[in-house]
Amino acid sequence: MTTVIDGKQVAASVIEAVKTATSALETETGVKAGLAVVIVGDDPASHSYVTSKSKMAKECGFKSIQHTLPAETTQEELAKLVQSLNEDASIHGILVQLPLPKHLNSEPIIQSIRPEKDVDGLHVVNAGKLATGDLATGLISCTPAGALLLVRRIHGEDLSGLNAVVIGRSNLFGKPMAQLLLNANATVTTAHSRTKDLPSVARTADILVAAVGQPQMVKADWIKPGATVIDVGVNRIAAPERGEGRTRLVGDVAFTEASDVAAVITPVPGGVGPMTIAMLMANTVIAAHRAAGKTAPKF
Numbered sequence: 001m002t003t004v005i006d007g008k009q010v011a012a013s014v015i016e017a018v019k020t021a022t023s024a025l026e027t028e029t030g031v032k033a034g035l036a037v038v039i040v041g042d043d044p045a046s047h048s049y050v051t052s053k054s055k056m057a058k059e060c061g062f063k064s065i066q067h068t069l070p071a072e073t074t075q076e077e078l079a080k081l082v083q084s085l086n087e088d089a090s091i092h093g094i095l096v097q098l099p100l101p102k103h104l105n106s107e108p109i110i111q112s113i114r115p116e117k118d119v120d121g122l123h124v125v126n127a128g129k130l131a132t133g134d135l136a137t138g139l140i141s142c143t144p145a146g147a148l149l150l151v152r153r154i155h156g157e158d159l160s161g162l163n164a165v166v167i168g169r170s171n172l173f174g175k176p177m178a179q180l181l182l183n184a185n186a187t188v189t190t191a192h193s194r195t196k197d198l199p200s201v202a203r204t205a206d207i208l209v210a211a212v213g214q215p216q217m218v219k220a221d222w223i224k225p226g227a228t229v230i231d232v233g234v235n236r237i238a239a240p241e242r243g244e245g246r247t248r249l250v251g252d253v254a255f256t257e258a259s260d261v262a263a264v265i266t267p268v269p270g271g272v273g274p275m276t277i278a279m280l281m282a283n284t285v286i287a288a289h290r291a292a293g294k295t296a297p298k299f
């Protein structure tokens with residue numbers, strides 16, 4: 001029997017811990033955790049993510065502000081907004097929703113966020129701290145942090161002796177995920193589109209993390225029997241069976257056939273996605289504790 005991990009439930013327990021930490025911090029120090037989410041342009045999927053982030057921030061008891069900028073916003077205007085949020089003492093976390101419209105260069109914007117407020121964990125200072133194993137003072141990218149929490153639910157804190165394969169090598173996910181697994185003592189392989197015989201490499205994994213960006217690409221014969229499969233894909237595909245023009249969300253793993261082989265698997269939706277938002281809230285309350293000179297909670 002396959003265990004399907006309920007990411008919504010794990011995310012809800014993280015959110016409960018965030019709420020508790022937020023109200024304790026406010027009672028002790030008067031500091032209310034503050035999150036600013038910035039979105040540029042009118043991509044509907046991005047707007048729906050940002051709406052759920054802002055809603056969740058309010059639920060956590062944060063000061064939650066959202067800046068919605070028009071698609072024509074210039075690089076200078078966006079940079080100025082980030083600067084003002086950097087200087088705003090009531091804001092502890094800044095998230096600039098990606099991707100930005102094509103005429104904007106996201107890299108200088110992300111690197112201009114003060115590392116202490118970089119709740120996405122994308123600043124080179126935070127990436128560097130993760131790479132050097134300094135998990136105590138940096139901020140860790142939300143999706144890998146969330147995926148690791150799910151892995152921990154199954155395998156505990158110490159992954160000694162386990163082979164982990166991460167398919168994907170982006171700065172946003174693959175690289176930080178591999179580093180987190182390595183930090184937990186797993187033996188880690190980072191595979192990607194140029195890997196020779198991807199299915200064979202994947203089959204060596206006790207923990208297989210799929211972030212390939214291709215709907216349902218990881219098939220049953222890519223999976224070692226009994227493995228734990230973490231599906232990081234978020235792909236919207238046509239669903240004519242639901243009616244004309246309808247779509248549905250699928251992962252990077254062919255879920256039904258993979259479930260026959262894996263011992264544990266995360267679904268899409270309801271797996272890693274909800275964890276991403278929960279870890280954003282966790283990072284914000286961590287950043288607020290540090291700003292107030294308090295020991296940050298662990299998640």
Ligand SMILES: Nc1nc(=O)c2c([nH]1)NC[C@@H]1CN(c3ccc(C(=O)N[C@@H](CCC(=O)O)C(=O)O)cc3)C=[N+]21
Pocket residue numbers: 049095096097098099120142143234249268269270271272273274275276277
């Ligand atoms: N600066 C930045 N940081 C991000 O963390 C970031 C970003 N930009 N841009 C876009 C991606 C995507 N992302 C998701 C968050 C939650 C779900 C999520 O909760 N998904 C639900 C389903 C949602 C639905 O039904 O559409 C689920 O998987 O169950 C998915 C995707 C964060 N991202």
